[in-house]
Amino acid sequence: MNIRLTFTIIITKFLIFMLRVLKSGGTSLPGKVARKIYPDIMKIISKDFRIIMVTGTNGKTTTTRIIGKLLDENNIEYITNKSGANLVSGVITTFIESVNVFGKSKASTALLEVDEAAFNVVTDYVQPDILVVTNFFRDQLDRYGELYTTLNNVRSGIEKSPNAKLVLNADDSLCASLGHNMDREVLYYGFSDEAYTGNSTVVNSDASICLYCKSKYEYSYHVYGHLGGFSCPNCGYMRPTSKVTCVKINELNTSYSDIIFALGPLKESGEPVSYNARINLPGLYNIYNALAAASLGHLLVFSPDSLVKAMESFECGFGRMETIQTNGKTIKVILVKNPTGFNQVLSYLLTEKQNTQIAFVINDRLADGTDISWLWDVDFEQLQQMQGNVSCFYTSGIRAEDMAVRLKYAGIHSDKIQIEKDYETLLNKALDAISEGQNLYILPTYTSMLEVRSLLEKKFGLKEFWK
């Protein structure tokens, strides 16, 4: 028996318990403590697990959720870091929580969401057997440095994980590059050229030039952001062939997306087979998340039926799109954290045809990104089309005033913009302004989501977030 290991596990488990009793929700501290007492702890307790990691800028949590559902469908017991504790300490805490005092667990699989900036450091402690990467977009640059630094960090984490199979987004030139000329198993997912034809121009793209030779990419089709059928006219780097592909979108609405996806054969030749699925969350970006999860399932040779089932029945993650009912009215909370994600949420809002109220809650704490200039890269101009069915756009949070300015310059009439810093007043006003059967949308950044959530929890008994 390893006494030091047992001692560390007991101390850490006690800490986790205490923090929970105190309702602080602090999910990273125990991991820090464990690492202090026993630096090698991860090597020992993670060795019996098959480890699946999900990283990338947008969609980590949702993708992790769908994969979780997929594992459920296939009766695989797994551990996961559900509450978004996705830095090194959170990952460690997740393992320690799941093992007994001898460092053993009932579960054989670990499903971990890992922050893209932390992934490299995480691989110093524990390496994935399969890595799923969603995408790379500009996100909180003041904290993480430049986009290419983030990409290279993930790349070096992959180098430290020589046995990891990769599941990559074919439509993202940055993400796909992680598998370029890579001598290991890589499975790509993406949209086919005919699946979506909504966007023709690539404006304000995060990656318009070739990663290898700096020529401007050409696009044969474009989904959103820099995602699409890219190819470099100079060096030939191009979108790799995807094995899991969205080939048709039957319907996009405010509650779900109905798609046809094709699964290519894993080995040898053969024709891809198509399946129909209704993805339990709206928005183009969630189609990508579902494809990423399906790819993981395909790689593990799960039945296509279970892929479809998981897409149709997963529950969405912490703050990603949560729905609360009150007196026949619906409050929808959708986390926003970077321009591409925000734009996707706005195009989703445009599908709302009823009378509605929208609240933007913008904070600038470290976890939100201290630089809020990215709000100027979001196309709020598209909200002009909604001025007919939105009587008021509320702005709140620490940077409510900046958000109000942004809306004004997006062409929203000043009379329709209201700064309301008190969340409770905001909630009451906005709910009063809609009728039964209508929706109130609250779009918070990360830390304001925690604040809004705790108010909703108090008022409407929303479940606590580590559950």
Add this chain to the structure above:
Amino acid sequence: MYELNICHLYPDLLNLYGDRGNIIALKMRCNWRGINANVSNISIGDKFDAEAYDIIFLGGGQDYEQEMIQNDLLNEKGEEIRNAVKNDKVFLAICGGYQLLGSYYKTWDGKEIHFLNALNLWTIGGKERMIGNFVFECDFLKNDNYDGKIVGFENHSGRTYLGPEVKPLGRIVKGYGNNGEDGFEGAIYKNVYCSYSHGSLLPKNPALADHLISIALKQKYKDFESLSIIDDKFENLAHDTMVKRIIG
């Protein structure tokens, strides 16, 4: 009706940290006053005729994108830009764009990269980034109702130094500014305005936005006197809230 032609140089590549908000601010503040504002996007390989424009904007980019435009900027558009500066054309350049207008950039390990040399200023790369909200004060904007304070967000590792004929845009009240040493921020030379302020700079600092619009209109129309006053309630609120938070 007055009309301004605004040129956004390399909008697809130099577009860091919401710099395009400056273009939006110039355009909207013109529109609200009934001044027609046209925005042209000019990028790599596009013909650039400075005379066609009244305000030229150059934003910042990531190192990678900046390297990418270097050849086009220096060899294809450089002469035109230098002439336009000489001929009093109105420019706004932010961060990387500001550095590119200078004579060179020396990396922290001693490599010297030649830039446009349109303004006598130069930049030395530093290992540490100067990041954060900051406030500086512009004398030329001061009047009875306005203390000339500008608020923004800086994020740069380059330290910029000004030659004798180039004046700073303002004096740092809180933050780093050009180099974190001499207490100055940005640069003014003829009608060229440069700053490290992302954020975006103009929307929350309407006095500076209007200053640029005014000098551009003065250049173009002999009969132009001054801009009409518009409601800046939200702009002033955002500006004042941040100034108060930063300098206390």
